[in-house]
Amino acid sequence: MPAIEFTAKPARPGRSALHPDFSERLIRRVVYRFYERVRADAELAPIFGRRIAPTDWPAHLERMTDFWSSVLLMSGRYKGKPLPAHQRISEARPDHFERWLALFRDTVKGECRAEAAAIFIDRAERIAQSLQMAMFYSPGSARPSSPLRGDAK
Numbered sequence: 275m276p277a278i279e280f281t282a283k284p285a286r287p288g289r290s291a292l293h294p295d296f297s298e299r300l301i302r303r304v305v306y307r308f309y310e311r312v313r314a315d316a317e318l319a320p321i322f323g324r325r326i327a328p329t330d331w332p333a334h335l336e337r338m339t340d341f342w343s344s345v346l347l348m349s350g351r352y353k354g355k356p357l358p359a360h361q362r363i364s365e366a367r368p369d370h371f372e373r374w375l376a377l378f379r380d381t382v383k384g385e386c387r388a389e390a391a392a393i394f395i396d397r398a399e400r401i402a403q404s405l406q407m408a409m410f411y412s413p414g415s416a417r418p419s420s421p422l423r424g425d426a427k
Contacts, residue, residue: 292397295390296346298339304394305339308381317373321365345397360405368410371402 291297309331312318326334337354344352360366375398382394 291347293346293390293393295387296394298343298347300385300390301342301346302339304382304385305342306335307385308378309335309338311377311381312374315373315377318370318377321363321370325363345401346394356401357405357408361409366409368406371406375399375402 312322313331337352340349340351341354341356343349378398379395382391382398385391386394
C-alpha cells in the first residue's frame with residue numbers, strides 16, 4: 275500500500291474541536307489506518323469490497339476524513355447522508371456494526387491519547403447506534419441488543 279501523506283487544514287472559523295488533540299492530521303491517520311484494517315478483515319472486507327471498487331477507495335477515504343472532520347472539528351466539510359448509504363447495504367447485520375466498532379475502537383485507542391480516544395469512540399458509538407436503530411428497529415419489536423456502547427470488544 276502506498277505511503278499516506280497527512281496534511282493539516284484549519285477548522286471552520288468560529289467552531290472549535292471537541293478536544294485539543296483533534297486535528298486533520300490525526301483524523302486522516304485514524305481513518306486511513308482503520309480502513310486498512312477493514313480491508314483486511316475477514317468479516318467486513320467482503321461487504322466493503324462489494325460496494326467500493328479498488329479505484330474508488332481514495333475518494334471513500336477522503337469522504338470519511340471529511341465526515342470525521344465535521345464531527346470532531348466542526349469543519350462542516352461533510353455534506354453527505356450516511357443513513358441512505360448504509361440502508362443500501364442489504365447484507366448488513368447488527369453484528370457487522372459490532373465488528374466495525376471493535377476495529378474502530380482498537381484503531382482509535384492506538385492512535386489517540388485516552389481522553390481524545392474516549393470522545394472519538396463515543397461519537398462513533400452514537401452514530402453506529404443511530405444507524406442501527408434506523409436500519410434494524412421497528413416499533414413493537416425489541417431494540418437491537420448489540421453492545422454498541424461501552425466496553426464491547
